[in-house]
Amino acid sequence: MTIAKFQGGDAVTMCSREIADLVGSRHDKVKQSIERLAARIDNNGKQVIDLPPLGEYLDSLGRPATEYLVNKRDSFVVVAQLCPEFTAALVDRWQALEEQADRPMTQAEITAANANHLVAVERQQREQQVALERIETRVASVEQVRYLDSRPAGFESMTTIRERISLRHGMPQWVINAVMRDIPGAPLPFAMVRSKHADDGAQxxxxxxxxxxxxxFDRFAAECTFVTAERATHPDIQQGRFKLRERNPA
Structure with a gap:
């Protein structure tokens, strides 16, 4: 159960992990279904469901991970999409959630909630400190960046990297972007190349x-775990499975 505080009052929500448990599905598949439904437009031109807010939790390895906090109405839409026969179980679970939300919290529950909040705040502070250190490192590197008038042999731009790595590993561009920019060890550029069209405003x-x-990218691919013949996961990619072509050993 998740009870989330929103401006304008308290709202009971059900986390996407609990929906996954109810219908016997994997959490990443439930999150993908929620995102697809939020992107879908009905006959009246409205979203089928609103994209729920994200909450945080620690996975089985103690790493921060995200879950969706789904309101009552939208949870029925999600379950109906995933597994209609579990609707009765969902009704029963919502009744239990609402009854629990109506009663005052016990002292033990208040203590546990305060402890969880403190852990979340401390984790957020650690993450912010790590992010700040990364930014400072990148700023220091950018201050020393070199500018070239042309691209030397043996070097490539981001556009070329996306095209080449997509052909080499079969992974989507959003994963390539994450490996290049977001996940630990993201490489800094060797140099900046001045555009031949700088007079026209090109950067x-x-x-x-x-x-x-x-x-x-070869190392990243080797660290991935295949869950199907063409879908894989990686510990640093939080969005779930992505396309990847398994390379034959040389």
Missing amino acids: PYPIWPTADITRR
């Missing part, structure tokens, strides 16, 4: 060593 673009990028 310099970054380049990276081709060999280094190849090694980074």
